[in-house]
Amino acid sequence: MGSEKEVNVIEIHNLNKSYDGFALQSVDLQVTAGRIHGFIGQNGAGKTTTIKAMLNMMPLNAGEIKIFGKDFQKDEQTIKEDIGVVFDEMGFHEFMTPKQIATMMSYVYANWDGEAFQKYLTRFGLPLKKPCGKFSRGMRMKLQIAVALSHHAKLLILDEPTSGLDPVVRNEILDIFQEFIVDEDHSIFLSSHIISDLERIADEITFIDKGRILLSGEKDTILEEHAIIRCGKKESDDINDDCVIFKRMEAYGCEILVNDADAARKKWGDALVEPATLEEIMLFYVARENGKARL
Amino acid sequence: MRGLYYKDMCCLKKLLHTMIPVCIATLIFALLVVLSIRYGNMGRMLSGEVEEAINEENAPVILFYIIGICLLIPMGFFVDALRCFEMDEQAGFEKVVRTLSVKAADAVTARYLTYLTFGAISMGSSFLSAAIVAASAGAVGIEELSMKKLTQLILVIAAVLLLFCGIQIPLFYALGKKKGTVASLILFLVPVGLLYLKFITLLDALPGMELFRYLMEKFREGRNIVSRYLWAEVVGMVLFYVISYGLSVRFYRKGGRK
Secondary structure (H helix, E strand, O other): OOOOOOOEEEEEEEEEEEEOOEEEEEEEEEEEOOOEEEEEOOOOOOHHHHHHHHOOOOOOOEEEEEEOOEEHHHHHHHHHHOEEEEOOOOOOOOOOOHHHHHHHHHHHOOOOOHHHHHHHHHHHOOOOOOOHHHOOHHHHHHHHHHHHHOOOOOEEEEEOOOOOOOHHHHHHHHHHHHHHOOOOOOEEEEEEOOHHHHHHHOOEEEEEEOOEEEEEEEHHHHHHHOEEEEEOHHHHOOOOOOOEEEEEEOOOOEEEEEOOHHHHHHHHOOOOEEEOOHHHHHHHHHHHHHHHHHO | OHHHHHHHHHHHHHHHHHHHHHHHHHHHHHHHHHHHHHHOOHHHHHHOOOOOOOOOOOHHHHHHHHHHHHHHHHHHHHHHHHHHHHHHHHHOHHHHHOOOOOOHHHHHHHHHHHHHHHHHHHHHHHHHHHHHHHHHOOOOOOHHHOHHHHHHHHHHHHHHHHHHHHHHHHHHHHHOHHHHHHHHHHHHHHHHHHHHHHHHHHHHHOOHHHHHHHHHHHHHHHHHHHHHOHHHHHHHHHHHHHHHHHHHHHHHHHOOOO
8 A cells, every 4th residue: 555645735944033032943844734733832932923924924034935835925815715714812893793704704715605604603603693792702713713614724724722711612622623624635733832732633743932843743753752751860860861852850859851762661661761741741842942041 | 805895894884883973963063053153143043033144254153164064074084994994903803814815905905995985975974064054054155155165175175184094004004003193193293283383373463354364365275276286186196096005005015014
């Protein structure tokens, strides 16, 4: 059985953008078609700036961005026809009703599907004629998602779509994303600082911190490769392999993140080496960067 | 473009909820003042017993109210048109618009069309209101209250406001709403301030009716110049708008709005 060549829906090379007190530094990023790509980072790490750059919402200092293999500078309109974007804040005027928003979007998108929008509204329990300013945060998010899905977008770009939502609504929204991705032509780029969400649904993960990509790849591979060694302070002095990402001294001992779990298990045994969660991996990488910064 | 224009019209509909009562209140106030001047007092007016003709003494006051109404209503509408920018900014719609399948030229065109729509509505309502007030004043007494002159007056005001908006829109795209407002206000207030200073000086130098006659004379002179070079002015305005539009598209593409 021959393996199919994977296609990248988003390709970013050497993206640089700087402004007051912040800089995206040589960001390289690939998002594979048919996958959910999680983009993790602390607040202010550069997630939204990267998304804005992707959407051609700001001038770049350097770099190349391709979406669906097309150059944003040349094919912006064609690309945007196939993209649905959801921000953490709604962005529609509060006096506008979903009906008015649908009318507006029907003029904007050639592929706007009014019936699909109506179905999503019914499914999400959103009233057609109520001003969206009267919606709860969860309802506003669902409205944005309904709009993003109703022009048959192939790629959803979501910037913190689940932040500030209660667990029930968050779960509901994550289910919608998983349904969307069932179609192999569909892809999702999802930025969040809620790692548990990404742990649940993402296929690929990219960590960003202070404008730099720290780690990027398949989620399962990242989780398989990384492990935490928990040991005493004295034992930790002997663990100085290349695979060590960062050592964190605690009151009761030491925690060490390694990026070659198999090698670590062979050397130090299963008892000491435990699987790492995405959250732990991110915290250790960030701590390493902070340590470097302090040096 | 059509989608964004539709959204702006939804904004207009929302803004009209406050603008229409304000226009009506302004009109009623002006009508009451003008009628009471014409009839001597409100009691006479209501009884309809005595009808005093408009005369040289009360004409300036009546004219003042008519010019006032011609200025206030369009200014109110143009402020509302500017509020569309503000409403977009408050809602975060500017961010949304840049994710949509909308060309920069289309986004800017929609905004200019919105201004022109607001302008047309404001000029129409202002003309109607001024005509009602002028007619109630028995507007045959002085030349400046004829329909033809009122139309000219409205057109001059429209041209000034169009000039102002033609400057303000690219400034908004270049500097953002707050800085753009400050910059355009400076541009607007400098000539208005100079005119005001000139007026104050004249007020000291010329007593009541003389000042009025002087201003009317200036108004006639101005109107003559405007009529003499009308085509050049129309062409100039079109060119001015082409440049303003081009700059707006350029600033929009650069993502200058903060």
